[in-house]
Amino acid sequence: MEKRVDSGGENGRPVDLLLEAFRQGKPGAFDGIVRAHQDRVYAFCARMLSDREEAMDVAQEVFLSAYRNLDGFREEARLSTWLLKIAANRCLNRIRQRTTRAAREVRIFESETQDGDAPPFQPPAPEEIRPDRVVENRELGRILAEALARLDPDSRWILLLSDVEGFTNEEIAAMAEIPLGTVKSRIHRARMTLRKILAPVV
Amino acid sequence: MECERIQGLLSDYRDGSLPESGHAAVSGHLRECRKCAEVAEGLENTLRLLRDLPPVQAPPELLERILRETGGESPAKPLWKKLFLPAHVKIPIEAAAAILLFLLVYGVQKKEPTPIAPPPPAPRMEAAAPGAEKATRPESPPAREKMAPPRTAAAPKAGPGGRVARRDDGEAGLRGTVESRRYEPRAAPVSGPVAAASSPSVPSQPQSALPAVPVQRASTSAERIEPVSPPAESAGMGAPQRLLAAPPSRLLRPLPYGREVTLEVGAADRPGLEERIAEVAQGLRGSVVREPGTGPADLAEKRPYPEAVRVQLPADSAERFLFEMRKLGTIPPGGVAGWTDLPAGPSPGTVLYTVRIRVR
Numbered sequence: 001m002e003k004r005v006d007s008g009g010e011n012g013r014p015v016d017l018l019l020e021a022f023r024q025g026k027p028g029a030f031d032g033i034v035r036a037h038q039d040r041v042y043a044f045c046a047r048m049l050s051d052r053e054e055a056m057d058v059a060q061e062v063f064l065s066a067y068r069n070l071d072g073f074r075e076e077a078r079l080s081t082w083l084l085k086i087a088a089n090r091c092l093n094r095i096r097q098r099t100t101r102a103a104r105e106v107r108i109f110e111s112e113t114q115d116g117d118a119p120p121f122q123p124p125a126p127e128e129i130r131p132d133r134v135v136e137n138r139e140l141g142r143i144l145a146e147a148l149a150r151l152d153p154d155s156r157w158i159l160l161l162s163d164v165e166g167f168t169n170e171e172i173a174a175m176a177e178i179p180l181g182t183v184k185s186r187i188h189r190a191r192m193t194l195r196k197i198l199a200p201v202v
Numbered sequence: 203m204e205c206e207r208i209q210g211l212l213s214d215y216r217d218g219s220l221p222e223s224g225h226a227a228v229s230g231h232l233r234e235c236r237k238c239a240e241v242a243e244g245l246e247n248t249l250r251l252l253r254d255l256p257p258v259q260a261p262p263e264l265l266e267r268i269l270r271e272t273g274g275e276s277p278a279k280p281l282w283k284k285l286f287l288p289a290h291v292k293i294p295i296e297a298a299a300a301i302l303l304f305l306l307v308y309g310v311q312k313k314e315p316t317p318i319a320p321p322p323p324a325p326r327m328e329a330a331a332p333g334a335e336k337a338t339r340p341e342s343p344p345a346r347e348k349m350a351p352p353r354t355a356a357a358p359k360a361g362p363g364g365r366v367a368r369r370d371d372g373e374a375g376l377r378g379t380v381e382s383r384r385y386e387p388r389a390a391p392v393s394g395p396v397a398a399a400s401s402p403s404v405p406s407q408p409q410s411a412l413p414a415v416p417v418q419r420a421s422t423s424a425e426r427i428e429p430v431s432p433p434a435e436s437a438g439m440g441a442p443q444r445l446l447a448a449p450p451s452r453l454l455r456p457l458p459y460g461r462e463v464t465l466e467v468g469a470a471d472r473p474g475l476e477e478r479i480a481e482v483a484q485g486l487r488g489s490v491v492r493e494p495g496t497g498p499a500d501l502a503e504k505r506p507y508p509e510a511v512r513v514q515l516p517a518d519s520a521e522r523f524l525f526e527m528r529k530l531g532t533i534p535p536g537g538v539a540g541w542t543d544l545p546a547g548p549s550p551g552t553v554l555y556t557v558r559i560r561v562r
Contacts, residue, residue: 034268043258056264063268141256163252169217188213195241195248202247 016079022070030070034063037080040165041087047160048091050149058094062087077174084165085175088157095153140201147197155190162187204231205238212242216249313550460554463524463538467531472561475530479511479557482526488515509559520553527557534560 018036021029041062045055065086066073073082148156158176161167162183169187173180195202208231214220215228232239287295467475480490490513515523527533548554 030272031265031269034265038260038264038268039258042260042264046258047255052261056261056267059260059264060267060271064271067268067272140251144251144255159252163249164255184214184219188210191213191245191248192209192241194252195244198248198251199244202244202251 019070019073019079030067033066033070033079037083038063040080041083044084044087044160044165045091047145047148047164048088048153048157049094050145054094058087058090061090065090077171081167081171081175084161084167088161088175091157092153143201144198147194150197151190151193155186155193158183158186159190159194163191205235208232208235208238209241212245216242216245459548460556461520461538462556462558463527464534464558464560465527465531466534466560466562468562471531472559475559476509476511478530479513479527482523482530483513483515486515486519486523486526488513488519488523490514511557511559513555513557514548515553515555517551517553520555523553523555532562 018029018032022033038059042055042059045058045062046052049055049058062083066083073079077085148160151159158172161172161175162169167175169180169183172187173183176183208228211220211224211228215225218225220228232242465475465479483490490511513523524533524538
């Protein structure tokens with residue numbers, strides 16, 4: 001079903017056939033683009049926002065924004081990169097707009113760097129969970145999602161792009177429009193924070 | 203202090219972005235420092251967890267909502283798809299509608315009272331010499347005789363100079379159908395609707411019932427197609443001149459109707475047979491018209507059906523009429539040719555019989 005061909009490398013990137021078809025006005029092309037990228041965009045939004053309804057809203061906004069601006073997309077990056085960049089910005093805006101939930105956003109990173117207190121996260125039955133079985137363990141997935149939600153949003157989205165979506169540091173630097181060194185330090189701090197949160201289980 | 207520095211490098215160490223010396227330094231420290239080694243292991247496990255996050259599938263509503271907004275294709279049927287039925291439904295409906303329409307048109311046309319007078323023959327561009335109009339009566343006896351065999355069979359009769367005959371044959375071939383046999387105009391004016399309806403083909407005897415239709419013939423002998431006025435000599439013949447008018451379309455042409463009976467009589471009973479048939483018909487509240495073209499020249503052709511009487515009857519008298527016919531002569535096997543698929547008469551409740559007279 002997926003006709004996406006944009007999985008090539010940095011140079012000589014294959015042409016995204018669906019994008020070409022969309023620009024040629026072929027019916028069903030945008031349908032195909034959405035089908036090809038919706039899972040990735042939605043998953044990213046869900047992990048960023050920790051809320052499925054909000055994730056769907058934001059994912060919808062991402063694709064509608066893409067629909068309006070695809071003609072201006074110059075293919076300097078992959079379409080998926082472009083979509084995730086839009087998604088990240090939308091998610092960060094959404095997080096900033098969360099007035100009612102802002103208080104619950106635990107600034108783990110800040111508190112941890114300031115006083116080194118143990119995180120309030122206490123996963124259940126840590127002794128039964130081994131790292132080599134995490135893939136099979138849905139409970140651990142939920143724990144990880146909760147741990148991600150406790151990360152600082154600015155670190156969270158960079159960590160997601162780096163260690164979940166597999167983008168390189170250079171790609172993230174281009175997307176976030178920040179220096180490469182900043183990207184590296186943010187990724188490292190986010191990893192270490194997450195490790196600390198998950199320390200009882202890992 | 204050293205551990206903090208080493209732990210700050212763990213990401214670069216793991217990613218392989220440290221210079222060789224830095225990589226070796228971290229490796230050496232991790233071998234010696236258990237705490238830092240545990241941190242490094244925890245970091246590695248954390249990254250493994252992130253990599254192995256269970257896949258998340260977008261809910262189907264997402265695509266639906268996006269495509270609804272963009273007006274594109276959607277799993278939920280868009281409005282235009284809801285308005286139009288799928289092919290497996292609409293094609294049978296359309297076929298049924300077409301059949302109903304055909305039946306409706308057929309029924310309406312069938313109900314219309316159709317005149318007895320035959321429709322004009324098929325359009326015919328006369329590529330004939332000026333004398334060719336002699337044979338413009340396709341229902342003349344020679345033509346009628348030759349209409350049974352196909353055109354090729356009649357062709358040998360056309361000699362080198364027989365342009366007239368050849369065209370006659372061709373016309374007979376064209377009209378060699380049951381329909382044409384029953385639509386021959388009648389020369390003898392008779393009373394009743396039959397005579398009134400046959401008047402357009404006899405301009406010299408205008409009837410008040412139907413207006414005379416001006417007709418013209420065209421010649422293509424020259425490069426231009428020009429109307430041809432009928433020659434005076436043909437008007438002098440015993441039979442009335444039949445002029446060819448542009449026929450109505452096939453759909454507008456009245457449907458054929460009528461039945462045919464062959465009546466065989468002995469030579470002794472032949473004289474006055476037409477009058478006896480007429481008496482029977484009139485006795486059954488019908489009207490009769492004698493077939494034209496029964497002059498001596500026609501009789502000399504030894505036609506199988508030299509004469510015919512056309513009778514129009516009330517439908518309920520049809521059986522009685524056949525009964526009376528059997529009294530007058532013999533109806534040979536197959537002598538009653540009823541076109542069951544055709545209307546029996548020009549209007550419901552009437553039957554038109556063409557009684558072919560054959561002398562044993």
